[in-house]
Amino acid sequence: MRNQTVVDLRIDADWVIPVEPAGKVFAQHSVIVGEGRIQDILPSHEADVRYLFRERLRLPGHVLMPGLVNLHTHAAMTLLRGFADDLPLMTWLNDHIWPAEGRWMSHGFVMDGSRLACVEMLKGGVTCFNDMYFFPDATIEAALEAKMRVAAGIIVIDFPSAWAADPDGYLLKGMEVRDAYRHQPLVSFCLAPHAPYSCADKTLEKVQTYAAQLDLPIHMHVHETHDEIHKSLETHKVRPLERLHGLGLLGPQFVAVHAVHLTNEEIVLLAEQGCHVAHCPTSNLKLANGVAPKARLLDAGVNVGVGTDGAASNNRLDVFEETRLAALLAKGVSGRADAVPAPAALAMATLNGARALGLDSEIGSLVPGKQADIVAVDLSGAAMQPCYDPISQLVYCAGREQVRHVWVAGEMVVKDGRCLSLDEAHLVRHAHQWRERIAAG
Incomplete structure (x- = not known):
């Protein structure tokens, strides 16, 4: 007993799924x-003998897994959830979303929308999200208030907004935000040029310079629609990825969001350059953009993570649902039932997303030394029975409604399905107020 180590927390569960090593399941284990x-x-x-603890939580019938990583979203757009449904992408953007943002965009809009998103994501087991939106300082403040991780996108676009007037303004203000929050342990940054069709070559060259100098990931919509590719061929005489490659953007720092329409040569290019893909299956389906070739990307060695996109085009920030859909679509499109097996799908939702953000040394798997970003999922209910393989059960059967507890950096932020860090009722009232204002025009 004299050699027992005193620790903060011991969590006992029927299963622990570390994600690393792949496919491993530890039965009747404790996480310290x-x-x-x-x-x-x-x-x-063994934990009984080796550790004394200040707090202990026994979770029979539960599985402990790493926190989910939402590799692409626009958190504040929860306030536009259901605002303009059943429309193709460019009609949706040009005629509805961008005009609404032009009318209502503000620090308060982003703050309220991001808080609402954080509650939804935390209760669904998401502990880290990669964001792209205006007023990134407001998104960061909301995430810190929620006590969850955010990779904040320094958005760059050639169009003026309430946030900045031109590309130089976006970069300058983005760097000011980075300087203000760079030492926050739950905050990291990406450069986030919106898309090839909304950023000129000069803008993208500046983005590449900043990325190289500051060692930041580049997070960008690319090859989302056929129309995007056709317009690039008309304007630049090359497809978007070839243009980005010529400008020096492709590399291990590049996160290609969507990447739906890819030739075999482009898949090889992404693999050779060490790029990552943020796969957003629900958004791609809802906007009728198509299905990304996940099986071919993974077979080529491209690191693929899972994102929800924004609630305006999904309409949920539910990474469990995205993971299941990603696995099923890969099987259906490839004609191979083993195209994305359950362990690979779970890695897409956790470790792969962390790797794309350069955070895999800290999060994405349950490994001693890493941050204690942990999710407890209840597999004891009738709808979860019987459980032969808990990894398979997480991917194909469980959902965010089974998430019971969530920890970020060892601090409990969801307990018994209730968010501890934000007042959900207060946020719902604010959402109702925004709906009334936006609907009234």
């Missing part, structure tokens, strides 16, 4: 947490 990090994962009977 101290100073916000995972200290150990070991059989529960």
